[in-house]
Amino acid sequence: MKREEVKNKIPGITDEQLDWLMGENGRDVTAEKTKAASLQGQVDDLTKQLNTAKDGLKAFEGVDVADLKGQITKLQGQLTEQADSFAFDSALDGAIRDAHGRDVKAIRGMLDVAALKASKDRTRDIKAAIDTLAKDKAWAFGGEGTGVTVTTGGEHGTGGGAGDADGVEAAFASMNPNLKV
Incomplete structure (x- = not known):
């Protein structure tokens, strides 16, 4: 709104009345501009979020969800x-x-x-x-008496004399009593 337009529309308006009217109009315009700027900021933020979501979804293009499952x-x-x-x-x-x-x-x-x-x-x-x-x-x-017994053919304390057979011969002889060596 311009001062000249107001004077033309309202003949006889005083300068004091015109100043008040122009001040009120300025405050209204400033408030609306603030609201518009805030809404524009929200629109910009939502646009960025939408673009980020679109970019994120592009990574899943061609993905077979059934295969992933x-x-x-x-x-x-x-x-x-x-x-x-x-x-x-x-x-x-x-x-x-x-x-x-x-x-x-x-x-x-x-x-x-x-x-x-x-x-x-x-x-x-x-x-x-x-x-x-x-x-x-x-x-x-590992139970009692369940171990494997290995004999050498002789017992401790026996043998060792000149005429005695060694342990292997004694074992062989005891296993093959009818065989003469």
């Missing part, structure tokens, strides 16, 4: 299988150690591990398999 499902299955395998190995090795096994790997090698893994009641079946193995092959578990 399939890969995730596959990896989750592998992770579950691996966790189950670790839990089984830990349970089996712990059960072997509890049975006083000397060498966990050796005893484990004597068990049907695949059947035990497929078992519905692993705890019971592992214990039963180890108990059966301990009865059949007690030497592997």
Whole structure:
């Protein structure tokens, strides 16, 4: 609004009235400009956010979501299988150690591990398999009197005389009594 336009529209307006009217109009215009600038700032921010989102979405162009879901499902299955395998190995090795096994790997090698893994009641079946193995092959578990005895053919305190056979000859002779050497 211009002063001359107001004087032409309102004949007889005083300068004091015109100053007041122009001041009020200026305050209104300034307030509206402030609002417009604030709204323009919001528009600029939203435009930047939209462009950032568009750029981010471009990275996913051509991505097969169904394929990604399939890969995730596959990896989750592998992770579950691996966790189950670790839990089984830990349970089996712990059960072997509890049975006083000397060498966990050796005893484990004597068990049907695949059947035990497929078992519905692993705890019971592992214990039963180890108990059966301990009865059949007690030497592997370090039980009393279950060690392997190796003889040299002679006993301590015997032999050593000039006419006595050495340990190997004595062992051979005891194993082959009808054979003359």
